[in-house]
Amino acid sequence: MKALVINCTLKPSPAPSNTQALADVVIAELGQRGVEVETVRAVDLNLLPGVETDMGPGDDWPAVHAKLLESEILVIATPTWVGHPSSVAQRVIERMDAMIAETDDEGRPVAYNRVAGVVNTGNEDGAHHVISEICGALIDIGFTIPGQAWTYWHLGPGAGPDYLDDQRGHDWSDKTGRAMAANLVSVAAALAAEPIGTPPE
Template identity: 65%
Template sequence: MRAVVLNCTLKKSPEPSNTEKLAGPVAAGLRDKGVAAESFRVVDYNVPPGVETDLGDGDQWPQLHKALLAAEILVIASPTWLGRPSSVAQRVLERMDAMLSETDEQDKPVAYNRVAGVVVTGNEDGAHHVISEISGALNDIGYTIPGQAWTYWNMGPGPGPSYSDTEHGHQWSYKTAATMADNLFAVASALQANPI
């Protein structure tokens, strides 16, 4: 089984990413179950706006799309900005819109029999809103969203330090990350045994 993490931070490599740090325990939990987990920082790729899988010359979304189709598990990781998903996460979902009309060998939508979850970081509130927006879009595309297929971290109301600047709340975030990995793996395994 394979998993892909799409890190939708606004920070290009090698700048440290708080979102990547919280997505790490989810990927580690999946690897503990024998899943091959791979992470991509979307801003390191040229992904122009659009709703097609391949926009032609210079478009690197097809590389990420290929990784999605090779994986049974997808994790979209996004920071919270103004209580909403990052612009990078929104662009990913817009590009994934093309998958609505793509079918597999059995003429079923390509996202069927795949599961997805969400990781959110930010020193402001809004994580549940971000989880809802991303999960709803992925469900529309055809992904199955298991119960509690998310983890998040924030500092609570008002400005404050970033995830990597404090240990505040990390234990809870790690616990929910472990549950997220368990639930993603369990449902992905069930779909392998009994496909939609």
């Protein structure tokens, strides 16, 4: 089984990413369960604006799209900014919009029989809103969202320290992240055994 984690931090590599640090908890648990995990830091790529799979010369999205189709599990990891997913996360979701019209050899949307979840960090409240926005979009695209397929960390409301700077709350966030990984693997395995069928005409 393969998983793709798209880190939607605003910080280019090699800057430390709080979002990556929490995602790494999920990644470690996925690895313990035999999942091969690849991480993409979207801000390092040239993801052109648009809602097509390939927006032309210089567009790095087609390679990410290919990785999506090679994976049974997708994790979108994003910080909270002004109460919303990062602008990079929004760009990623917009580029995934094209997948709604893409089908496999059996006529199913290509996101069918794939699972997804969300990792969120921030130093202000709004985690449930961010998670809901991203999960709603992923459901529209065709992904299956297992129960409790998310984890988050914040010390809101208001400004405060970052995940990497403060150990408060890590026990809960990390435990929830490990549960998230377990749920993603379980539902991905169930879908592999009993796939969602071709949509009716």
